[in-house]
Amino acid sequence: xDYSRMKPYDVRKLIREEKITTPTAxxxxxxxxxxxxxxxxxxxxDFLLFTQRNPKSCPVLExxxxxxxxxxxxxxxxxxxxxxxxxxxYEDGVLTGEYTDIENLWREDFxxxxxxxSFSFESELIEADIPIRHIxxxxxxxxxxxxxxxxxxxxxxxxxxxxxxPISYDKIIKSVLVSGEMPKVHGAPVHIGDPSIIGIVDxxxxxxxxxxxxxxxxxxxxxxxxxxxxxxxxxVKPKIVITHxxxxxxxxxIKNIDLKY
Amino acid sequence: xDYSRMKPYDVRKLIREEKITTPTAxxxxxxxxxxxxxxxxxxxxDFLLFTQRNPKSCPVLExxxxxxxxxxxxxxxxxxxxxxxxxxxYEDGVLTGEYTDIENLWREDFxxxxxxxSFSFESELIEADIPIRHIxxxxxxxxxxxxxxxxxxxxxxxxxxxxxxPISYDKIIKSVLVSGEMPKVHGAPVHIGDPSIIGIVDxxxxxxxxxxxxxxxxxxxxxxxxxxxxxxxxxVKPKIVITHxxxxxxxxxIKNIDLKY
Numbered sequence: 001x002d003y004s005r006m007k008p009y010d011v012r013k014l015i016r017e018e019k020i021t022t023p024t025a026x027x028x029x030x031x032x033x034x035x036x037x038x039x040x041x042x043x044x045x046d047f048l049l050f051t052q053r054n055p056k057s058c059p060v061l062e063x064x065x066x067x068x069x070x071x072x073x074x075x076x077x078x079x080x081x082x083x084x085x086x087x088x089x090y091e092d093g094v095l096t097g098e099y100t101d102i103e104n105l106w107r108e109d110f111x112x113x114x115x116x117x118s119f120s121f122e123s124e125l126i127e128a129d130i131p132i133r134h135i136x137x138x139x140x141x142x143x144x145x146x147x148x149x150x151x152x153x154x155x156x157x158x159x160x161x162x163x164x165x166p167i168s169y170d171k172i173i174k175s176v177l178v179s180g181e182m183p184k185v186h187g188a189p190v191h192i193g194d195p196s197i198i199g200i201v202d203x204x205x206x207x208x209x210x211x212x213x214x215x216x217x218x219x220x221x222x223x224x225x226x227x228x229x230x231x232x233x234x235x236v237k238p239k240i241v242i243t244h245x246x247x248x249x250x251x252x253x254i255k256n257i258d259l260k261y
Numbered sequence: 262x263d264y265s266r267m268k269p270y271d272v273r274k275l276i277r278e279e280k281i282t283t284p285t286a287x288x289x290x291x292x293x294x295x296x297x298x299x300x301x302x303x304x305x306x307d308f309l310l311f312t313q314r315n316p317k318s319c320p321v322l323e324x325x326x327x328x329x330x331x332x333x334x335x336x337x338x339x340x341x342x343x344x345x346x347x348x349x350x351y352e353d354g355v356l357t358g359e360y361t362d363i364e365n366l367w368r369e370d371f372x373x374x375x376x377x378x379s380f381s382f383e384s385e386l387i388e389a390d391i392p393i394r395h396i397x398x399x400x401x402x403x404x405x406x407x408x409x410x411x412x413x414x415x416x417x418x419x420x421x422x423x424x425x426x427p428i429s430y431d432k433i434i435k436s437v438l439v440s441g442e443m444p445k446v447h448g449a450p451v452h453i454g455d456p457s458i459i460g461i462v463d464x465x466x467x468x469x470x471x472x473x474x475x476x477x478x479x480x481x482x483x484x485x486x487x488x489x490x491x492x493x494x495x496x497v498k499p500k501i502v503i504t505h506x507x508x509x510x511x512x513x514x515i516k517n518i519d520l521k522y
């Protein structure tokens with residue numbers, strides 16, 4: 001089945017029925033996908049404030065009501081405990097399980113944060129004839145922990161995580177302008193060129209994801225990454241936090257183009 | 262003294278010394294001014310979530326730490342209890358006093374919300390040769406309660422308040438594009454033309470502010486207004502809330518041009 005041409009509602013149904021348990025990259029072309037962080041209410045104010053103070057790495061698309069499994073704005077009939085292909089549960093900062101359904105773990109004090117994802121601006125970059133290396137090489141985007149401090153909020157603080165895409169000199173300006181049009185999904189890059197400036201020691205050894213080829217006429221370009229909020233939450237080692245499993249995102253009913261306005 | 266050419270820090274000093282107690286329109290040209298809402302922490306999560314869900318009418322520029330009179334990001338050495346020319350205190354939804362200093366009223370559970378203000382995009386419109394009628398007529402901008410529902414959050418809900426500026430047909434498109442460049446200070450209009458579409462009965466009888474002349478070749482253009490969050494808070498009639506007095510804003514160290522990015 002060609003999931004790229006299917007509607008989000010239909011793919012979410014297959015995910016809910018556990019007929020899809022794979023990463024969601026490329027599914028439902030043109031529609032935004034989202035990162036998930038579920039936290040108990042007692043941590044939600046500090047986390048929401050953290051996202052307000054760090055909008056580039058933590059562009060919030062929706063915050064659920066407390067205890068509500070449904071989302072109201074990102075899509076029709078979403079059950080956040082079932083409509084993501086794979087979840088990760090962390091207890092005291094340690095990964096304790098991966099699940100395709102977390103209904104049994106749900107608590108009345110849980111709040112779900114849905115955070116914008118680079119898939120949205122990547123699809124715009126591709127439209128603009130800017131190739132994306134990790135898609136060409138069929139692997140995960142390389143991600144790095146930088147020396148850039150996030151703005152702390154309450155108990156949350158940490159360094160910004162960035163994703164890196166090698167871009168040829170003749171397309172760097174365009175890549176800034178095209179992604180800059182989408183501030184709700186990370187927006188413009190934070191850094192272009194010399195990785196050491198932002199504290200990256202070896203560009204071939206990412207902290208998360210895979211290493212990709214950087215060609216002779218290319219420069220590494222770094223964007224704020226949605227892994228930042230997860231990394232910052234893990235610093236705090238909360239009793240429980242649930243996230244999506246890397247690459248296994250929520251497919252929303254929101255079109256990428258609507259994230260421009 | 263020509264306050265328009267002075268630096269924000271110097272004007273805030275005069276405000277702190279109560280040498281300025283007037284509205285701040287036109288002061289410190291090029292620098293952003295901000296609306297203020299101070300609430301007890303117990304209401305802060307719902308209010309922060311309300312602003313997240315209603316970013317056009319409630320573009321948050323900074324949220325203070327709980328109990329902290331200082332701001333960290335909007336300017337140097339700001340004391341939020343002294344650096345606004347006039348404050349209003351509401352108890353159970355009723356205006357109980359206007360003060361030039363609220364230090365004596367400060368509580369350790371207070372959180373300050375600073376919200377973007379239309380002064381920022383007005384200065385850009387003027388730069389773009391789009392005249393602003395209420396400035397020409399030296400009065401307050403007309404504001405209207407509309408039939409547009411805000412997205413509710415927790416205990417907060419209500420209708421969007423809009424500000425209206427008459428714009429000539431040949432400048433309407435430009436006014437949309439210029440203000441649309443500044444989403445952190447309300448951004449593009451929500452409505453152009455027939456006021457009844459958004460529930461406004463009489464364009465000459467604003468709910469807040471003053472009526473202005475609409476000329477024959479002009480159309481009323483409506484922008485989301487920073488009075489919305491205040492109106493929504495008042496709906497809830499909290500035991501205590503402190504705001505700036507209309508027109509008496511916080512002058513920040515942030516340049517309007519930096520609110521574009």
